[in-house]
Amino acid sequence: MTIAGLGPHGERASAPERVLLLPEDMERARASGLRVAVVLHTLESDWAKQQLSGIIGMLGNCGVAVIDVIDCAFTPEVQIEALGRLIEEAPDAVISLPVANSKVAAAHARVSAAGIKLILLDNAPTGLLPGKDYISLVSADNFGLGKIAAEGLSPHLPDGAEVGVLGYDADFFATNEREIAFVNWMQIHRPDVTLRVQRFPALSAVAATTRALAEAHPDLAGLFVVWDTPAIMAAGILKMLGRKMPMTTVDLGQEAAIGLAASDPLVAIAAQQPFRQGESAASITVTALLGRPSPDWVALPGLAVTASNVVECFQTVWRAPAPQEVLRRLRLVGLKTSDQHPS
């Protein structure tokens, strides 16, 4: 699958296969006694857990020791302090997801200046440049995710429909790219559709923003929300208001998967691949530590998920069976033997 977007500074994407590790690379890494630390925005979410599993598993395959895993709890100050502490510890590399933009830029630059290889996940702080201040950025193709969500919603929209877009009112690269791409796709492929955009500043404001959007536009015939947690919250509000409309979002969380299995109200989801993203970040780290060239930006394509492929996509994304509720709704469990083998 091709990558639709460009990187934070306009970089062209490289595929994860570009940093594929060969057996001899792993052998060399194993013989080098390497040490790596991981700094994430949170360790609570499924997405973060899966990404961490990918990182640690791949580093384990290469005999690289993970000496610390830090949960920054979405707090720039915690991340700044943690990076400072890691510089003292002098690992060979740090894999970090910057929790803010300019606030954490200097702290990340100090890691690099200390001679520690820095690999970024999802976000590049203002002013930091690939090849100079960090090795590579690894992220989903967020522009592509927005496109997939638009393509998935389009068949469910009548001619001349009004469609709501619930964006995130913060300067965050990933959600900005998704919103721009969704709107762009609709304008090119569905010029008959009128888009109504509103943005929530925090998760606590999703309910009020959804309500305001729905009440201002009583004819809304579809909704796109920039990630799954607010999408599930918005779906709850719309249900309470007695409004029924097809929705699409990004990320295949548990709740979203259940909604998608029933095609109500979610009709399609653009899913990231956090486990694979983690593996790619680990591969780039090893590649850089072995002194081989690394691309500026590695982007992972999104998966287009509907009710028809939600089970296998869930397994691909989460490396776990789909929730029982999903399997039940799709009639993959709970069937009597006589139903399965009618005589």
Place this chain on the structure above:
Amino acid sequence: MATTATAANDAAPRRKGRPRVTETAAPSLVEILNLVRTEQATTRQEIERQSELGRAIVADRLNTLGDLGLVDESELGAATGGRAPRRVRFAADRGRILVATLDQTALGVGIADLGGSLLMEHHEATELSQPVSALADRLVTLFRWMLERHSDIQLYGISISVPGAVSDGAETLFQRATPGVLPGWESFPLVETLVAAFDAPVWLRSSVETMTMGELHAGAGRNQRTMMFVKVGKRIGAGLASDGVLFRGAQGAVGLIGSVPVTIGDRTGTLDAMAGSDHIAQDGRLAAENGTSPILAELVRRGAEITALEVAQAAQMGDAAAIDILAQSGRLIGQVVATLANMLNPALIVLSGSIAQTNDILLASAREAIYGACHPLVSRDMQIIRSQMGSSSGLVGAAIVASEGLFAPPMLKDWIMTGQPQAHPLFQEMKKEIARRKVTKGDMVRPPDM
């Protein structure tokens, strides 16, 4: 729409007696605002000293600028014995500048404050070969999206970086018509479309010019007066800042050094063709195929495509063939730049472009060639470094172009009394002309809806 002080003055016949406040205040307002904006003066005392204006006048003008929201005196400066003076700062957040960079395959957009600091940027793939109208539609849509995120702050100007020399024939203080930068642009009113959609003056500059401005004001060239900027990519171009100002030549076509003929052995070609990134990539692929570069051959074995960046990275890792390729490019670029340096005597030469920025070999060989061919007086204190800004320099530079244009005394004096550049009489005139053409030619200038 507001009319300007100057427009009002023009309308009324000049009378005898004391001049109007608007006539006397504007020049001192312009002078004081620019002293504060460029941080040449940061307290009232420094303003008085630099402008040679009296205390009462300075106080009055600062009050006016404060009322217009263009200066801020809310902070205290450092005390030098006695009471700490109020710090006078330019209120860069008073307005916003929309910026864009267009190149052959990508469109970058951003929004900056009046000081040229980039607040948000977005890049997406595009084809410059598509109709200008489609490009303008996309630009307008993305600009609208950026503005929505900063809707509470007034737009002051728009600045676009384009992949070709911008003739200054259509520019009087700002662009008053769309110049024919690229084939097809003559037939579509890009500038007029932007003015109609956003009600703000527009500036256009070549990508090398905007990158030069970005580097001069926010990168390696800070605090320099004379700087030469060399962009190494598929094409090789140069920009020149002389006495702190972008030098634009007779027609805005400065620094097209990529078309200078150069020779290696028995081969002669333009600098673009003999040292640009296409040439580096081509030689790299050859080195991978014939096995002289083990690192590039290994990349090919792993299915990677060899571009100039891969060659640069291989050279950085000590691959002999890749080093030769980069060193040769660096030498050729250095020879051409040395000729310019001997003519212009810059204090600083900045090499930019992703290859120059990530590769020490190209930089080192260019340095060797430049220093070797320069007059000792020219090379004595001259620095040659790589860009510190990367690809954001085009957007930052575009913002600086608009900021410099907005606050240039000939422009500023005619809008400062209203606090809005849109009130400039030439801009008002341009808008009337656009509206008149729209009526006579139909709905040609129609921005798309978001």
